[in-house]
Amino acid sequence: MDTTSAITQRYACRAFLDSPVSTEIITHILDTARWAPSGVNTQPWRVAVVSGQRKQAITDALIQVRDSGQEPNPDYQYYPANWQEPYRNRRKVCGLTMYRALDIRREDTEKQKQAWYNNYRFFGAPIGLFVFIDAELAQGSWLDLGMFIQNIMLAAVDTGLATCPQASLADYPDVIRQQLDWPATDKLACGLSLGYADTSQPVNQYRLEREPVDSYTKWYE
Numbered sequence: 001m002d003t004t005s006a007i008t009q010r011y012a013c014r015a016f017l018d019s020p021v022s023t024e025i026i027t028h029i030l031d032t033a034r035w036a037p038s039g040v041n042t043q044p045w046r047v048a049v050v051s052g053q054r055k056q057a058i059t060d061a062l063i064q065v066r067d068s069g070q071e072p073n074p075d076y077q078y079y080p081a082n083w084q085e086p087y088r089n090r091r092k093v094c095g096l097t098m099y100r101a102l103d104i105r106r107e108d109t110e111k112q113k114q115a116w117y118n119n120y121r122f123f124g125a126p127i128g129l130f131v132f133i134d135a136e137l138a139q140g141s142w143l144d145l146g147m148f149i150q151n152i153m154l155a156a157v158d159t160g161l162a163t164c165p166q167a168s169l170a171d172y173p174d175v176i177r178q179q180l181d182w183p184a185t186d187k188l189a190c191g192l193s194l195g196y197a198d199t200s201q202p203v204n205q206y207r208l209e210r211e212p213v214d215s216y217t218k219w220y221e
């Protein structure tokens with residue numbers, strides 16, 4: 001598959017088949033992703049791969065802590081506290097489109113809650129990935145991490161797999177670190193679900209638009 005096809009075919013997959021993914025394929029994806037550039041070749045990424053009972057234990061723990069009413073306490077702020085245009089509207093379209101595909105109405109709060117909890121269930125994917133970064137590193141290394149994560153997603157597409165990058169899986173980083181016996185000196189950037197897409201599900205059948213090049217580019221000569 002050529003790079004452009006991989007980039008344009010990738011999408012956030014929110015329904016997976018339970019077909020297993022071999023350790024060889026996961027290793028191949030991570031082996032490809034490590035070729036991401038990073039400032040002075042820092043290679044700041046650290047990854048946990050979860051499946052089976054460990055993944056289920058994480059799902060249970062995340063749902064439990066959420067149900068307890070505890071506020072998320074992520075290691076960093078991913079979204080703005082106050083949404084301004086044009087981001088506010090893009091966020092709205094993103095949510096409304098997904099709810100429409102899931103046939104969830106505005107007033108159906110229980111269904112909305114379950115849709116949110118599906119994040120913690122890795123949307124049914126057999127594999128979960130957690131991407132960490134050493135807390136000692138500076139903001140610049142987070143750029144490197146983003147490139148690494150994109151490489152994971154593109155390599156997955158190239159092998160016929162789908163992914164969903166998920167900030168939601170980093171809502172309660174202490175829970176994840178505890179489950180994985182992971183050092184507190186690492187910050188949790190995000191999680192990803194990885195598996196084979198269930199393309200029969202409407203939630204996987206729409207694509208969100210992007211603004212055209214001219215809307216975000218100025219040319220200087």
Ligand SMILES: Cc1cc2nc3c(=O)[nH]c(=O)nc-3n(C[C@H](O)[C@H](O)[C@H](O)COP(=O)(O)O)c2cc1C
Binds near residue numbers: 013014119166167169
């Ligand atoms: C770092 C990151 C975190 C995200 N977190 C979530 C998430 O927690 N749950 C979710 O359903 N989608 C999540 N997404 C997916 C975005 O909503 C999705 O990429 C965006 O709407 C564009 O859609 P597309 O990826 O299908 O083109 C995340 C994406 C990124 C890059």
